[in-house]
Amino acid sequence: MRYDEPGREPSSEPSSGIPAAVLENVFDDPAHGEPGRDRFAVHVVWELLLLIGLGVLAYLLWQEDPAALRGDALRSLLLDAVVLGLLALAVGLSLRTAAVNLAVGPVAVAAALHVAEQGDRGAAAAAGPALAVAALGGLALALVVVVLHVPGWAASLAGAAGVIGYVEQRSAPVLPQGEFDPGGDALYLFVGFAAVAVLGGLFGAVRAVRRLVGRFRPVVDPARRRGAVAAVVTSGALVGSTVLAALAGMLTASRDTAPVVPAPGLDWTVLAVGLALLAGTSAYGRRGGVFGTLLAVCLVTVFVAYAQARGWTVSRWAVGSAALGVGLLATRLVEAYGRPATGAAAEPVPAGDSRIGTGWTAPPADPVGDWPPAVPTRSPESPVDPWNDPQWETGPRRWDAGER
Secondary structure (H helix, E strand, O other), X not given: OEOOOOOXXXXXXXXXXXXXXXXXXXXXXXXXXXXXOOOOHHHHHHHHHHHHHHHHHHHHHHHHOHHHHOHHHHHHHHHHHHHHHHHHHHHHHHHHOXXXXXXXXXXXXXXXXXXXXXXXXXXXXXXXXXXXXXXXXXXXXXXXHHHHOOOHHHHHHHHHHHHHHHHOOOOOOEOOOOOOOXXXXXXXXXXXXXXXXXXHHHHHHOHHHHHHXXXXXXXXXXXXXXXXXXXXXXXXXXXXXXXXXXXXXXXXXXXXXXXXXXXXXXXXXXXHHHHHHHOOXXXXXXXXXXXXXXXXXXXXXXXXXXXXXXXXXXXXXXXXXHHHHHHHHHHHHHHHHOOOOOOOOOOOOOOOOEEOOOOOEEOOOOOOOOOOOOOOOOOOOOOOOHHHOHHHOOOOOOOOOOOO
C-alpha cells in the first residue's frame, strides 16, 4: 500500500507497479503446478449435493425401516461406515499425492484373515504383526514408486497381485477366534473416523500443504522426477494408505461372527476408489474437498442399508462402479473449476509487454525508420551520366583522368 499524492486514497498496488495478485504468487514454483490458490467453490457445491443426497436417502430409509436407525442396527450401520471410511481414507490419501494405491482391498482381506486366525491370542498380539507387515509392505511399494519413478497404480496393482497370491493359499473360510466386539464402541469409532476425515480435509485445504502433497503430480513430462520432497511425501502417503487398509480389514474380522472368506478383495478396491472420487478428490491428485469423504461414505452406507431394506440384491462391484462413474464426473468438475484463476483476473499484464517462455518481460523495441539510400538520388532536372559519376569510383583517380 502506498500514497501517490497528498489527499489521494492509498493504492493497493505496490510501488514497483507489479499487481498484488502477481506478488502473492511470486514464490509458487511453476514446476510444481499452476501458480495461485485453488478455487473451492466447486467443492462447496459438490459437497452440498452430497449432503442433499444423504438427507434424501436417510429419509427414505427411515420411511422403509425405522428400526435400521435405532439400537443395534444403528451401531452396525456406524461400523459399516467406519470400515468403508478407512478404505476411502486409504485411497484418498494416496490419491492426493497422485500415486493411487490399488492394493487396499487385498490388504484388507489379508489383514482380516490374519486377525481371524490369531484373534485368540488377544487383539494387540493379533493386530501388531498385521500392522507391522502392512507398514513394511507399504514402504516397499513406496520405494518402487519413488525410486523407479513409476505410476502408483501400476506398482500397487503388482503388489495387489502378490497379496492375492498369499490370500489364495487358504482354501477354506476362517472362523474368527477373538472375543473383541467393537459394537459397543461403534459411535466413538465413527466420531474418530469423521474427525480424521474432516481435519485431514481442512489440513489439505491449506495452500502450502496442498502444493506440498501434490508435488508428485506430473506437470510437464510424467517421466521427469519430482524431487526429494515429493518422494518423501508420496512414500509417507503410501505407507499410511496401506496401514489404514489393514485397520479396515481387522475391524471387519473383529465385528463379524461369520467366517472370513478368502477372496481377492478387488471389489473392495473398486468401491474404495469410487468413494474417494465421489468425495471430490481429483483422480489426478492434489485437489480435494473438506467434508467430501465423510459425506460420500455416509451416502453409500445409507444407500446399501436402504437397498437391503427394500430386498434388492446389490453387490460391491455394482456400487463401486456407480461411485466410480459419478466420481469421474466430479474429477472433471474439480479440475475444470478448481484450478487457480488464470488470465487477466489472476495475472494482469501491462499493455505492450511481450512474455517470453521463461517468464521474463522483454521491453518493446524502438521504432525503426527508413534505411538511408546507399547511392544518393539525383534530381530529374540535372541528369548525369552514371559512368562519369565520381560516386562509382572506389579507388584513386587514374593517370588518364584529366586532359591528355
